[in-house]
Amino acid sequence: MKIARMGTVFAVLACLGLAGAAAAAPAASADDEDATKANAECLGCHSEQGLQNPPRADMNLRGLANLLVSGERFSKSVHGEEACKDCHGASYSKYPHEGNSRFQIKMCPECHKTAGREKQAQFQTTLHFKNHPYNFTCTSCHDPHTLQKPKQLGSAKRVAAQDNGMCRDCHDSDYRWGKFTTKERPNLLEIHKWQPNPELHWQSVRCVDCHTPPQENGTNHALVGKDKAERDCVTCHSSSSSLRTRLYRFFAEQQQVANKGFLNGAVLTQAYVVGATRNEWVDWGTWAITAFLLFGLAVHGGLRILFHQLRQRRDR
Numbered sequence: 001m002k003i004a005r006m007g008t009v010f011a012v013l014a015c016l017g018l019a020g021a022a023a024a025a026p027a028a029s030a031d032d033e034d035a036t037k038a039n040a041e042c043l044g045c046h047s048e049q050g051l052q053n054p055p056r057a058d059m060n061l062r063g064l065a066n067l068l069v070s071g072e073r074f075s076k077s078v079h080g081e082e083a084c085k086d087c088h089g090a091s092y093s094k095y096p097h098e099g100n101s102r103f104q105i106k107m108c109p110e111c112h113k114t115a116g117r118e119k120q121a122q123f124q125t126t127l128h129f130k131n132h133p134y135n136f137t138c139t140s141c142h143d144p145h146t147l148q149k150p151k152q153l154g155s156a157k158r159v160a161a162q163d164n165g166m167c168r169d170c171h172d173s174d175y176r177w178g179k180f181t182t183k184e185r186p187n188l189l190e191i192h193k194w195q196p197n198p199e200l201h202w203q204s205v206r207c208v209d210c211h212t213p214p215q216e217n218g219t220n221h222a223l224v225g226k227d228k229a230e231r232d233c234v235t236c237h238s239s240s241s242s243l244r245t246r247l248y249r250f251f252a253e254q255q256q257v258a259n260k261g262f263l264n265g266a267v268l269t270q271a272y273v274v275g276a277t278r279n280e281w282v283d284w285g286t287w288a289i290t291a292f293l294l295f296g297l298a299v300h301g302g303l304r305i306l307f308h309q310l311r312q313r314r315d316r
């Protein structure tokens with residue numbers, strides 16, 4: 001039975017893999033002409049070409065080398081249609097930039113009014129903020145020049161890579177970690193030994209899927225530590241898997257398999273999660289066969305008892 005079930009799952013997976021590859025062509029963002037032109041001015045210096053052929057002789061090239069922005073990645077990012085100057089104030093238009101230019105960079109909540117305020121309040125409940133209120137900010141995790149939308153990334157694995165990258169960039173780096181604290185940096189693999197193969201899990205599930213309370217819309221930013229983090233396997237490995245409302249919600253329209261009897265269709269199209277990806281019909285079939293078997297056994301047993309008694313009565 002198990003083998004038949006796995007067979008069905010793999011056949012469907014193969015078909016969906018093909019369909020998914022065809023559907024997942026990334027949407028090209030329509031470039032805003034004005035923004036592109038204005039950005040070319042900044043990118044004239046803040047790019048590989050700018051560094052190779054400096055437009056001015058008096059530039060601090062050593063400083064510039066650490067301040068390059070990829071125009072290509074920026075144009076694909078969530079802010080790809082913004083101008084650099086929408087976030088970087090007027091003093092960046094002159095070079096050399098003024099000393100206090102940093103204070104002219106717009107912060108996220110200035111544009112993201114509702115979401116920004118909500119995230120800010122949640123973020124302020126975390127140890128990240130409480131222990132490091134001045135140097136831990138939204139941009140410690142989010143790079144506004146490269147951040148991409150989950151839908152645009154197209155697959156659960158790529159979303160997991162982007163989102164886990166934000167955390168691991170720092171939690172796996174003595175250099176970045178050391179900028180915040182002298183406490184020893186815990187080794188992620190050691191901490192997560194309670195779970196089989198954490199590295200494999202992190203390809204298909206995000207840190208925030210376990211370290212944040214569930215929230216209907218978007219990602220709750222009130223990160224929790226070891227006391228409250230998710231450690232129950234059944235939360236994900238079950239027919240009512242929490243993954244449906246977490247990472248895999250971005251692919252909810254891929255539920256096309258749902259009407260063929262599959263539960264958690266969106267999860268199934270992205271990964272095979274033991275216990276979560278299952279077919280209702282196969283489940284029912286298994287129950288039916290089990291019931292039939294029990295019924296058969298009962299009839300068989302009943303008849304044996306009956307014939308045994310008949311034989312005893314005849315022998316007497």
Ligand code: HEC
Pocket residue numbers: 041042043044045046055056059060061063064067084085088092093095096097098099101102
């Ligand atoms: C003529 C070359 C040039 C142009 C044009 C230029 N920059 Fe710069 N920028 C630099 C160099 C060189 C540095 C390195 C540090 C320094 O010398 O101030 C720098 C530093 C920076 C910094 C980091 C330092 C700080 O104060 O935060 C930011 C941010 C920045 N530039 C943004 C921009 C933006 C946005 C634009 C377009 C509006 C722009 N730059 C246009 C050359 C340029």
Ligand code: HEC
Pocket residue numbers: 039042043046066067068069071074079082083084085086087088105106107139144145
């Ligand atoms: C959505 C807002 C936003 C847009 C649009 C934006 N930036 Fe930034 N940029 C920021 C923020 C916020 C920071 C500060 C990051 C930090 O504190 O580490 C920053 C930092 C920088 C830095 C310094 C990087 C560093 O490591 O300190 C450079 C250089 C820069 N931006 C250039 C650009 C250029 C060039 C463009 C246009 C192609 C651009 N930015 C567009 C928000 C933006």
Ligand code: HEC
Pocket residue numbers: 078079082086087106107108109110111112115138139142143144147149
């Ligand atoms: C100058 C205004 C401005 C600033 C400042 C700004 N953004 Fe945005 N952001 C936008 C616009 C415009 C969009 C595109 C609208 C959309 O797609 O929803 C966007 C889209 C996004 C998205 C994708 C939409 C979503 O809700 O999933 C994220 C995530 C995001 N921004 C994060 C940030 C972060 C983090 C910062 C601070 C580092 C920031 N933004 C600063 C204007 C801004």
Ligand code: HEC
Pocket residue numbers: 164167168171186188191192194195201202205206207208209210211225226227229230231
């Ligand atoms: C499957 C759920 C799950 C995932 C995914 C997960 N964690 Fe955890 N994490 C936990 C649990 C449960 C603990 C507590 C372990 C213990 O009791 O020591 C923990 C512990 C931690 C701790 C120590 C917390 C403390 O309070 O000392 C850190 C730091 C951490 N995780 C970071 C991460 C990062 C970064 C990622 C992504 C690469 C991640 N976790 C992915 C469940 C998870």
Ligand code: HEC
Pocket residue numbers: 108109112115116119120121123128137138139140141142148149150163166208217218219220221
């Ligand atoms: C500890 C890392 C971290 C910090 C700090 C952080 N974020 Fe996020 N943020 C994430 C992750 C991970 C996601 C999930 C990625 C996604 O959904 O695109 C996310 C998603 C978002 C989104 C997309 C919409 C959503 O709800 O999923 C917005 C907007 C956002 N963050 C804004 C902010 C703002 C504003 C701040 C500062 C107050 C901030 N973030 C601080 C890690 C962080």
Ligand code: HEC
Pocket residue numbers: 126127128131140141166167168169170171176177180181183207208211223224225226
């Ligand atoms: C810029 C560096 C940096 C980034 C990015 C970062 N962290 Fe941390 N994190 C830290 C530091 C430093 C501490 C230790 C804080 C302290 O105790 O002072 C910490 C502590 C933690 C803890 C234990 C504290 C607690 O609340 O109990 C957890 C869990 C955690 N981080 C998870 C994450 C997750 C999940 C992400 C990504 C969404 C992330 N971190 C992104 C630097 C970072």
Ligand code: HEC
Pocket residue numbers: 194195196197200201203204205209210230231232233234235236237243271272273274
């Ligand atoms: C936050 C959700 C989540 C939690 C909690 C979780 N898992 Fe998983 N698990 C997954 C996902 C998603 C996959 C699919 C990984 C893949 O194949 O890409 C997976 C895969 C697995 C696999 C298959 C690995 C392989 O080698 O193919 C095993 C075994 C497993 N999990 C066991 C566990 C156990 C035991 C626990 C509890 C201690 C647990 N998981 C907790 C989400 C979770």
